[in-house]
Amino acid sequence: MKPIKHRPKVRRWKEETSQGEAWCYSVYCQCGQEFDEHYAKQLADNDRLRHLSEVAPPPAERCRDPKRHRCQPHDRCPVCADQLPLPGFEGLEATV
Ligand SMILES: [Zn+2]
Ligand SMILES: [Zn+2]
Numbered sequence: 490m491k492p493i494k495h496r497p498k499v500r501r502w503k504e505e506t507s508q509g510e511a512w513c514y515s516v517y518c519q520c521g522q523e524f525d526e527h528y529a530k531q532l533a534d535n536d537r538l539r540h541l542s543e544v545a546p547p548p549a550e551r552c553r554d555p556k557r558h559r560c561q562p563h564d565r566c567p568v569c570a571d572q573l574p575l576p577g578f579e580g581l582e583a584t585v
Contacts, residue, residue: 493520494564495544497537499530516540546570 497518504513514533516524518540527533545551545563552558552566560566 494561495520495541496561497524497540499533499537501530501533520544 497516501514514530515526516536524536546565550565550570552560
């Protein structure tokens, strides 16, 4: 199975409110997760960052060289994940 890549983005649209037109913001991600709508972009941006931290794989599986592997730092990178643990990192999982 191909791993899902998370690329949450903030989208915005105009909505009629009792105060007139207002911008609405919400995050969408191709994983299909639903996010709340906000009138403040900052809040939507918080959702985006929270989602990224929620979906990030264990540090050992994250890409250590995102530019070269064409990954994002929060992606599980097949190249990096299959490498042996760095010296000093062995057995870390057992303590979790
Ligand atoms: Zn996602
Ligand atoms: Zn990598």
